[in-house]
Amino acid sequence: MTTTAESTIEAIAAGAYATVDTLERGLLSQNYVTDRGLATTLFLTLKLQKPLLLEGEAGVGKTEIAKVLSTLLDTPLIRLQCYEGLDAASAIYEWDYPRQMLYLRTIEATGGLDREAARHDLFGEEFLLKRPLLQAIDAAHDRPPVLLIDEVDRADQELEAFLLELLSDFQVTVPELGTIRARHVPIVILTSNRTREIHDALKRRCLYHWIDFPSFEKELRILAARVPEAPRTLARQIVAFTQGLREVDLFKPPGMAETLDWTRALLALGTVALHDEVVDDSLGVILKYQEDVDQVRGAVAKSLVGRAQQSVS
Ligand SMILES: Nc1ncnc2c1ncn2[C@@H]1O[C@H](COP(=O)(O)OP(=O)(O)OP(=O)(O)O)[C@@H](O)[C@H]1O
Ligand SMILES: [Mg+2]
Structure with missing residues (x-):
């Protein structure tokens, strides 16, 4: 891939990722599994040069998309991690x-x-x-960077107002220095866990996609991509179990990150097939609240293990 000063998202999108299919395959080559809806939205994000707002449950792969896109497009990743009290100075x-x-x-x-x-x-x-927002529009880059504005719902409304301005004009004014304008419109990914609603004005500037917990098939594909050493039978059982667990009324249902951690943990324990004892002993890898562990350990876990065993027989 060239790194000339002329390279733009358009050039990138028109080249290796000219279609939704090629982009989907490209992401898969980086071990990121998409479904058609997400791949289409990402394709449009590149093509239309619009920011993308990704919302969804915890651990469904929102942050990872920005990382994978930057690797795939061979462009820098600039990350602004939002938190309560983050002010414009620290962000710009x-x-x-x-x-x-x-x-x-x-x-x-x-x-x-x-x-x-x-x-x-x-x-x-x-x-x-x-700081990250200025870095992202800084003319020093010779290709559009990926700007990840992570967990924007944690930031205060004032920062949202700054973002609104920035994402409209892609320029920042430093009174002492003047206006700095982006030479390349960055690829902007905003993520939110929806702890509060993002303002409509900001949403209006973005494409939007909700990432749900993965389907059985998608979760199995992600597991195969990320932990290829897991035997197929065990992988199917694990996915059947976590899918079932998400139907239980839990304080914090497990995301994909927990499925992957649990698989690695079970492999480390030498598990070849799920059974009641190993599940009860390792619940802390997938459930992070004692109330959830108490609720699942024993009868609920046993019935889910039963279902998981049946799913492969
Ligand atoms: N579709 C996917 N393909 C490959 N890996 C995935 C996918 N979805 C999630 N993962 C993996 O799951 C883990 C969690 O993903 P990530 O941190 O991006 O979640 P998140 O949605 O940002 O969660 P949070 O809201 O907690 O920040 C990562 O290790 C990531 O690699
Ligand atoms: Mg995240």
């Missing part, structure tokens, strides 16, 4: 105060520059700390 840019102070002291001590020249230097690029 800050001035490096300690270094500015040091610089000031040095020129004071040496009796160097006049005030105006010092001010000019102090607020130059050298003392600018680029």
